[in-house]
Amino acid sequence: MAKNHENYKHLIWTLARTDFTLRYHGSVLGYVWALLKPMLTFAILYFVFSSIFNPKNSGQDYYAIQLLLGIILFTFFAEGSGNSMSSLLSKAQLVTKIYVPRWTLILSATINAAMLFGMNIIILVVLFAINRFVPSLGAIALLLLFVIMIYVLIVAFGLLTAPLFIRFRDLSMIWEVIVTGLFYATPIIYPLTLLPENMRQIMLLNPLGFIVHFSNQAIILNHFPDPWQLLLFVVICFVLLGIGILSYRHNSKRIAEYI
Amino acid sequence: MKNSHENKKEKKKELALRVKNITKTFIIPHERIDTMRGYFVNIFKKKTYDNFDALNDVSFDVYKGEFLSIIGKNGSGKSTLLKVLAGIYNAESGSVETHGRISPFLELGIGFNPELSGRDNVYLNATVLGLTRKQIESKFDDIVQFSELERFIDQKLKNYSSGMQVRLAFSVAIHANREILLMDEVLAVGDINFQRKCLNIFRKMKQEGKTIVFVSHDVGTVQEFSDRVVVLNEGKVVKVGGPKRAVYEYSQIMMKEAEKTERTAIEMEENEKKKKEAVQQRGAYRFAKVTPVNEKGEESLVFERGETIGIKVDIDLDRVEKDLYLGIAILDRDKEAWITGNNTYWDKVNHPWVKGRNTVTLQFPDNFFHRGEFFILSNLFIGHPQDSAIIDTYDSREKNQFFKSLPKDKRQGLVYMEHEWIHSTHQSS
Numbered sequence: 001m002a003k004n005h006e007n008y009k010h011l012i013w014t015l016a017r018t019d020f021t022l023r024y025h026g027s028v029l030g031y032v033w034a035l036l037k038p039m040l041t042f043a044i045l046y047f048v049f050s051s052i053f054n055p056k057n058s059g060q061d062y063y064a065i066q067l068l069l070g071i072i073l074f075t076f077f078a079e080g081s082g083n084s085m086s087s088l089l090s091k092a093q094l095v096t097k098i099y100v101p102r103w104t105l106i107l108s109a110t111i112n113a114a115m116l117f118g119m120n121i122i123i124l125v126v127l128f129a130i131n132r133f134v135p136s137l138g139a140i141a142l143l144l145l146f147v148i149m150i151y152v153l154i155v156a157f158g159l160l161t162a163p164l165f166i167r168f169r170d171l172s173m174i175w176e177v178i179v180t181g182l183f184y185a186t187p188i189i190y191p192l193t194l195l196p197e198n199m200r201q202i203m204l205l206n207p208l209g210f211i212v213h214f215s216n217q218a219i220i221l222n223h224f225p226d227p228w229q230l231l232l233f234v235v236i237c238f239v240l241l242g243i244g245i246l247s248y249r250h251n252s253k254r255i256a257e258y259i
Numbered sequence: 260m261k262n263s264h265e266n267k268k269e270k271k272k273e274l275a276l277r278v279k280n281i282t283k284t285f286i287i288p289h290e291r292i293d294t295m296r297g298y299f300v301n302i303f304k305k306k307t308y309d310n311f312d313a314l315n316d317v318s319f320d321v322y323k324g325e326f327l328s329i330i331g332k333n334g335s336g337k338s339t340l341l342k343v344l345a346g347i348y349n350a351e352s353g354s355v356e357t358h359g360r361i362s363p364f365l366e367l368g369i370g371f372n373p374e375l376s377g378r379d380n381v382y383l384n385a386t387v388l389g390l391t392r393k394q395i396e397s398k399f400d401d402i403v404q405f406s407e408l409e410r411f412i413d414q415k416l417k418n419y420s421s422g423m424q425v426r427l428a429f430s431v432a433i434h435a436n437r438e439i440l441l442m443d444e445v446l447a448v449g450d451i452n453f454q455r456k457c458l459n460i461f462r463k464m465k466q467e468g469k470t471i472v473f474v475s476h477d478v479g480t481v482q483e484f485s486d487r488v489v490v491l492n493e494g495k496v497v498k499v500g501g502p503k504r505a506v507y508e509y510s511q512i513m514m515k516e517a518e519k520t521e522r523t524a525i526e527m528e529e530n531e532k533k534k535k536e537a538v539q540q541r542g543a544y545r546f547a548k549v550t551p552v553n554e555k556g557e558e559s560l561v562f563e564r565g566e567t568i569g570i571k572v573d574i575d576l577d578r579v580e581k582d583l584y585l586g587i588a589i590l591d592r593d594k595e596a597w598i599t600g601n602n603t604y605w606d607k608v609n610h611p612w613v614k615g616r617n618t619v620t621l622q623f624p625d626n627f628f629h630r631g632e633f634f635i636l637s638n639l640f641i642g643h644p645q646d647s648a649i650i651d652t653y654d655s656r657e658k659n660q661f662f663k664s665l666p667k668d669k670r671q672g673l674v675y676m677e678h679e680w681i682h683s684t685h686q687s688s
Contacts, residue, residue, distance in 0.1 A: 007391050014386045022374055094387060097366040099346035170294040256347045257285060 008104050015091075015108035020115050031119065038075055038120050042068050049189050062220050068127055069219065070188030070212045072120045077150050077208055078179050080113035084158025085165050086172060092259050102252055106158040114151060139218040145230075146211045149237045153207060156237075156244035163251035166258045182206070187213050207237065274358055275439055275470040276321035276344070281353035283314040283339055313339040314350070315494040321439075323358070324468040326461075328481040328502070330509050331491035332516060337474045338443065340491065341365060344472065345441050359438030359470070362388060366443070368428030373417035377408060380416050381431055388435040398434045406430035433460055439470045444477065478506050544583065547573040549637055549653045551662040552620065560662045564675050568623045568662075570635060572653075579612045582641050583650070587621050591673065592632035592661050604644050628664035629675040635662075 024030030046067055087109035094100055128134070135143075165171045186208045192200050203209045210233055217223040225233075288308040292298050313336045321327050331337045342348045344355055345363035370387045371380050381402055385395045403412050406426045408419075416424060461484060464471060475481055481488060481502060488505030490498040490512070498508040553559040554567035562568050570587050586602030601621065603610060610619070637653040655661060 010392055011386055011389075014383060018372070018375070018379070018383055022372060025374070091370075093366070093369050096347060098363050098369050098387060100387065167293060168295040168298060170296055174295060253349045254286075256342070 008101065011100060012104050012108045012111060015105065016111040016115065019108070019112045023112075034116060034119055035123060038068075038071055039123055041075075042071050042123075045071070045189055062131065062133065065124075065127055065131060065133060066191070066216045066220060067189065068124055069215055070186065072117065072124055073146070073150065073212055073215065074183060074186060074188055074208060075120065076113060076117040076147070077154060078183075079116060080110050080151070080154035081157045081161075081179070082172070082175065083109040083113050084154055085161040085175060087158060088162045088255060089166055089259065096256050096259055102163075102255055103159065103248065106162050106248075107155065110151065110154045110158055113154065117147070135219045136222050138224065139222060142218045142224065143215055145234075146215055149207075149234065150211060152237045152241050156241040159241075159244035159248035163248060163255055166255060182208060185209065187216075191216070207233070273323040274320060274356070275323045275325070276358070276472070277354075277356040278317060278319050278321075278340075278344070279354050279356070281314050281317045281340070281343055281350045281355065282312065283336075283343055283348060283350045285311045285313055287311050312494050314343065317353070317491075317494070317496050319489050319496060319499050321470060321472060323438075323470055324465070325486045326465050326471045326473065326484050328473045328475060328485040328488045328505075329491060330475060330478070330481055330488055330505065332476065332513060334493075335491040336494040337491050338365075339494075341441055341443060341472070341474050357439065360389075361439045361441060362432075362435055362437035364432055364440055364442040367425060367432060371416060371424065371428065374415060376415055377403075377412040377419070377427055381412075381427065384428065384431045385435055388431065389437075390435055402427075402430045402434045405433065429457065440464070440472065442471065442473045444475045478509065482506050544577070544580065544639055544650045545575050546637065546639065546651050546653045547575045547616070549573075549635060549655070551635065554622075556620075562626050562628065562662065562664050564626055564629060564664065564667055566626045568626050568628075569620050570622075570637075571618060571620045572637060574617045574619065574639065576612060576614055576617060579614055580641060581612070583610065583612060584608075584640055584644070585610075585619055586638040586640065586644065588636040590634040590636055590656070592634055595634070595656070598633070602638075602640075602644055626664060627674050627676070629670060629672050630664060630666040631673045632661045632663050634660075 024034050046064055049067075050063060084106050087106045088095055088102060091105050094105060095102060161171060161175075185203070185206055187203060192203060192209075192213045195203065204213065214225045214230075217225070286308050287310075288306060290301075290307075292301060292306075317336075317340060329337045329340060339348065341363075342365070343350050345361065345365065347363075347365075368380075368384060370383050372383070375383065381399065382395055385398075385402075386392075390398070403409055406423075406429070408423060408427055411419065411423065416427075419427070461471070465484070473481070473485070485502045487500065488498075488502050488509075489496060490505050490508050492512050497512070498505050500508075548571075550558045550571050551560060551562075552569040552571045553562070554569065556569070556571065570589075572585060572587070574585070576583075584602055584604040586600065586604075588600035589598045590596065591598055603619075610617075635653070635655045638649050639651045640649045642648060
């Protein structure tokens with residue numbers, strides 16, 4: 001009704017950057033803290049699982065890289081989905097006291113998660129350097145595609161859940177439990193090859209499982225998924241995005257009243 | 260002057276906002292479900308809700324360069340209307356046609372964060388209000404200057420006083436101005452100097468040809484500033500017109516409202532009285548007589564200091580109620596101040612109530628009253644004194660009956676207190 005923002009990009013970016021600085025208090029130490037969380041998770045899991053089963057036995061020379069990559073990709077999704085779900089409620093003032101398109105708030109939350117992901121990539125690069133490991137260009141391109149697909153999934157998820165979260169406040173708790181389960185259902189701490197053949201197919205139905213598994217395959221072994229399979233995956237991601245958009249359109253009309 | 264202004268508008272009459280048949284309905288569920296758990300638990304339950312029409316077929320036009328006020332009592336839908344105009348609420352039906360861009364002004368400092376500096380908050384708030392980075396940069400100095408916060412602009416907002424925060428927020432809002440401004444009553448903020456400054460700004464804005472839609476229930480401001488006024492009542496437009504007539508209409512509504520509340524108050528009082536009368540007519544519990552008595556139990560209206568004052572209360576009961584207690588207070592006649600108030604609940608008296616006549620006497624041995632006249636107030640109540648049901652009241656003020664304490668000597672004062680004088684000396688050499 002009231003078009004006040006010809007420049008949504010500026011709005012989204014400002015909101016995302018503000019949240020990011022606020023979260024890490026704008027200090028260098030703050031950003032170090034941001035890196036510390038995935039690093040510690042990685043260190044603990046690496047310590048525990050490389051002593052439980054010797055990864056070298058199952059042909060995993062680069063367990064550390066594989067584990068870290070998995071953790072970082074998964075954290076991206078977990079943070080992004082959580083942030084975007086609560087984005088409208090945590091910015092309630094921008095919903096009830098002024099009109100900005102509500103999807104800009106959701107989007108700024110996802111960008112915030114993307115910024116964190118960008119920082120986490122630094123750790124990965126450092127680990128590559130330590131191992132003197134250089135992935136192929138094709139592998140990097142595939143990884144980039146997967147990162148974009150995770151982002152698409154996060155946006156779809158945000159559009160679907162943020163308006164619902166306003167009405168159902170326990171959604172975040174339910175989602176936390178699901179994310180914890182999802183972590184173990186994704187081949188992060190174990191390789192997919194550890195599972196029997198029929199289980200593997202089921203695991204790949206989980207989009208995150210698909211992404212983490214094939215990222216690792218590509219980066220470490222330079223094995224790529226079947227192009228048709230990949231295309232189907234991309235299509236599914238965009239279908240989910242479409243569902244998110246439709247559901248957002250349907251649910252966003254009364255947002256200001258329910259908050 | 261106002262007339263010439265209006266005439267000018269007659270000529271132009273360029274439309275800024277056209278509000279057409281806006282209806283806004285809120286859905287109010289009888290039982291609000293706000294968790295997934297609740298949703299699934301109640302999935303088979305029929306959900307019942309009420310529809311509340313906050314706005315009902317509201318139409319009016321706003322012309323360019325006009326100061327239009329929307330006035331109405333609480334709950335008349337004026338804030339809802341403003342939110343619909345701002346695009347925050349979607350109306351069920353009807354349309355808002357805008358010519359020019361709107362800057363809503365429903366709350367100051369939207370997006371302000373205490374952890375950020377004043378500077379960052381200006382950028383953030385202005386961005387939310389729809390300014391581009393370039394616009395903010397060019398206006399930044401003006402914003403800071405207007406807020407008079409040059410020295411503090413790089414400090415964190417949490418170190419600002421609330422007045423400073425408001426000033427900064429208002430300053431941003433003023434500079435984010437667009438062709439059409441929607442304003443909720445934000446005038447009532449800041450100190451008087453700042454308020455004057457704001458009012459002058461409004462005048463200036465009007466002169467600049469800005470369209471202002473102002474929501475208020477402050478008749479004074481409305482009359483001073485508006486060209487036209489929309490009066491809302493119960494979600495409907497009652498009147499659109501010049502400020503004088505509209506304000507009259509509004510005060511008419513308010514008067515009716517006041518009459519209504521007064522009527523209900525009177526009705527309630529009457530009901531209360533009737534209830535009491537009914538109880539008394541039933542005569543279940545009632546004071547037969549309340550008398551001040553001396554130590555022999557004889558009625559007495561004059562006491563000397565040191566004597567025993569007794570208050571004898573005769574109560575007639577038709578039924579025995581076990582939670583029945585008695586309270587007696589003594590009031591000073593001039594000041595009507597409570598000297599002492601006691602009841603048998605706090606004093607844990609075990610009343611052996613019987614059907615028929617009961618006599619309870621409260622004795623104050625050794626009267627310490629010196630010179631004065633005193634009323635007696637007594638209540639018969641059931642249950643805990645703080646939320647008791649008062650059955651009957653005896654108030655000697657109603658009949659102007661009081662007892663007196665006469666002084667034995669020429670001392671002064673309401674009461675006599677035990678005392679001694681001490682005289683100590685330090686002889687100087």
